Amino acid sequence: MIATLYRAQEGLLHRLDPRAKLIHVLTLVVFFFLPLRLAHLAGYLAAVALVIAVCLGPAELWRPLRMILPILVLVLVLTPPFHREGVRVLVVGGFPLATDTGLREAARLIIRFTGITFVFFAYLRTTDPELLVLSFRWFGLPFGAALIVSIAFQYIPTVKALYDQVRDAHRLRQAAPTGSAGSRRPGLFGRLAASIPALTSVLILSVRRIPVLAMALETRGVGRRQRRSTYRPLPSGAALLRSGAIVLGVEALLVATALLFT
């Protein structure tokens, strides 16, 4: 089984309509790219972090942060040398390693990347992948495209299980060592070459499933004018209106603050 980020629980973010959340995710990502003042962007980041801490628990903030920490360190170290204008803060051997402009740019990038990471994390942590596909369908994703995504999601565990089986089988009956082989550990491309037989088997077994799946889809009416099945629609009405109103309110607040402090 492939584990996704989603965790079922009760909370404000979980109760929000997935379509409203999707719109809000896109808006927030755009906001993190706007040329706003640093304090302003930091305020957005703090607000997103606060929502995650309140709705999911403060410990949940560490999860995405831990994954992006190495890249944040890289941004902090490597961005300032590319911006030499401004007041010199750190100079080594006459070369300005950090200026105030460079440090501000590094802070902007760190806030942007952390903010976008938090936004995507909060969305996927609180939205069932099935509802995600249905949301895209509601926004106009064609039936065939939605079907590809949902079947692919279903087949990921199958292909993974296939890979595990084939790899174990190949390990059991590996080729007999010849000459000095075995005395040295193979390099990257040696390891890649060693994995080719197992990957070939996985690909052949996967490709052979295509006609079988195609037949199953044809019997379900895929490709015909009148399909025998369709995606269930997401509920409309009060819940959608409530979520839409909340998201609209938050976005109005974001726009107002952006206009006010720019």
Next chain:
Amino acid sequence: MKDSRNGGALAHSPAFRVAALAILTAVTAVFTYIVRIPVAPTRGYLNLGDVAIYFTAFTFGPVTALVSGGLGTALADVISGYAQWAPISLLVHGLQGLVAGMIAGIRPGSGSRVFNPYWLAAAAAGTVVMCGGYLLAGNFMVGLGAALVELPGNLLQNLAGVAGGIPLAMAVRRAYPPVTEMRW
């Protein structure tokens, strides 16, 4: 449906295309997320997503590589918790598959002809698209400094993708000839 066993004329039916795209998307996601080769000097891992993309581009053509390459790597990003990169992966790896598939498709070769010299040019163009795309996107996301640090890793990953994708495309064609009829 004329042929139910090996693709054949079925390759042009909408149901076959949906099935092929879905299964190859799953394969690309698994090759990206699960199948990894340790890199000794950095103690990191190299994923084989590019192997799947080049295999698909050389075997199934540009449209399949565009969809399964983009969607497969984006799904892998979503599953592994790096969803912030998913839109970029969707675009960059999709374009990589499209370009590689288009160049490889200039002369696709018949079932008996296993190796296609155009694959090398296709892989080179795919490498440029993938590395250039991530450099450009990385510049906006994390700045030029951090994006440049990622460049050697992306190049190595592409090199591994070519070194794995070409032998795999050849091996699968030899072991399962009906695959040549599944291209569109």
